Amino acid sequence: MDVRAIERQRVELQANCDRQRSQADRNKLGQFATPFELAREIAATTISLVGGKSIRFLDPAFGTGAFFSALLDVAGDRIESAMAFEVDPHYGTPALCLWNSTGLKLRVEDFTRASVDQSHANLVICNPPYVRHHHLSVAKKAALRRTSHALGVKLNGLAGLYCYFMIFAHQWLEADAVCAWLVPSEFMDVNYGEAIKHYLLNTVTLVRIHRFDPNETQFSDALVSSAVVWFKNQKPDPTALVSMTFGGTVTGPRISRDITLTEMHSEAKWTRLPEILHHARDRAPGVRLGDLFAIKRGIATGNNQFFILTEGQVTELGLTQAFLKPILPSPRYLKQDEIEGDKDGAPTLDRRLFLIDCALSESEVEKIDPGLGRYLKSGRHTVAQGYLCKSRSPWYAQERRPPAPFLCTYMGRTNESGKNAFRFILNRSKATAANVYLLLYPKPAIRAALEDDRVLRRVFQLLKSIPVMDMSTEGRVYGGGLHKLEPGELSNVRADHVGNLLLGENSRPRGEQMTFSLVG
Ligand SMILES: C[S@@+](CC[C@H](N)C(=O)[O-])C[C@H]1O[C@@H](n2cnc3c(N)ncnc32)[C@H](O)[C@@H]1O
Structure with missing residues (x-):
């Protein structure tokens, strides 16, 4: 099999599939492929943790198969079996054809709902979808949370889809399996990442985290700050050290430190590691x-365009000042760092803005300020239906x-x-x-x-x-x-x-x- 020739076809296929999708659609399913060189570097580093064993591979978010291709390139002769999931037939179906001759078992279905069968893996390399929680439907999120709770991991409602992938994949792991996850580094700092960090410190043996320098973004089409997390499916050894690396490349990081599990437990923001030791933070x-x-x-506000008005709009709409409050423009329109006020307290700026802020009912507003009453009415079936507005009473209260x-x-x-x-x-x-x-x-x-x-x-x-x-x-x-x-x-x-x-x-x-x- 000419692996490099298949890789060239895959790159073409990926580009074609991406071209036929809008950026917004790709965002919904986190469809951003890993550049092959990066996939290859990660695969090679991960293989070094597996030892000489034959490989039973799993990629639960396959796309067109950047990691499988990389694995074939670096350790093709050691692959005993390979399985993968891809929810979107737009990528999954042509990928099935492309890899047909390799024995790969690609299931074109939702990994988070897949029945766990007898096939287990001793190597997972995956770039899971970076879908943020607010792009997950209420029903989808509830189902994800139910499954994660059943697995004993309480992911909070703000967790992105990639967190569920890491936790759900555990069911597919053989003892001692090696995993490499290319994920946003956000989980290292934010509250929703706690459950993932708990998993990494208490359920498995965390081997290494490499955080890319956010100024050197890895993906040209998705602005994310990424990290690779390597771990083994083994009970954690409290005396083991975790290698924390930062910047540069996976094989040539700019900063590298070995950190004890105790230090990891006591540091709330893992992105401070290893720089924290570097800078000897006080x-x-x-x-x-x-x-x-x-x-x-x-x-x-729930909708800045609707609730924040320029002076000109206030006049045009015939609004009184009764329910308007001066509000600062966003920092990019604010040249100076010191804001003075006029006799009424409004900022003396070229760009003068007002926030509609009113707690009265619509019928009361109509009596007191008919212009505002009319304006609010115009947003009743649109703005009022937005996520924040719906949760407020009245919907325009700030x-x-x-x-x-x-x-x-x-x-x-x-x-x-x-x-x-x-x-x-x-x-x-x-x-x-x-x-x-x-x-x-x-x-x-x-x-x-x-x-x-x-x-x-x-x-x-x-x-x-x-x-x-x-x-x-x-x-x-x-x-x-x-x-x-x-x-x-x-x-x-x-x-x-x-x-x-x-x-x-x-x-x-x-x-x-x-x-x-x-x-x-
Ligand atoms: C970040 S891309 C990575 C693709 C590929 N592994 C790579 O590294 O280039 C994530 C992939 O996961 C797929 N995906 C999203 N949700 C999924 C789900 N619930 N089950 C399986 N695949 C999913 C997307 O369609 C997308 O192809």
């Missing part, structure tokens, strides 16, 4: 932003987010020098903000101090001087160097200087010298 107790501020995500003196952008990209992933904003207006921002509300102990304008400004400067590294290691990072910070993560960021200024020297961690002045 874990001394000190003041955190959450000690000073109650941090909240800005408003999820979360309470009074103006905050400080804001921080919720996400951002690092530039080449690693700077500017996040921006702090000083808000002297009465504008609230949407969920592209985090709002920092001063806690009671510091409110009085912040009434002094000089203190307010100095705090703003200190916030802006928080090292980028301190912020980004608390947050999470996605493909293409996109960083995000949830409120709890920003709360965890060290802010000793701000603490010293506002709470006094006692808040200073021992042994640290800090100087600052109110001037400047």
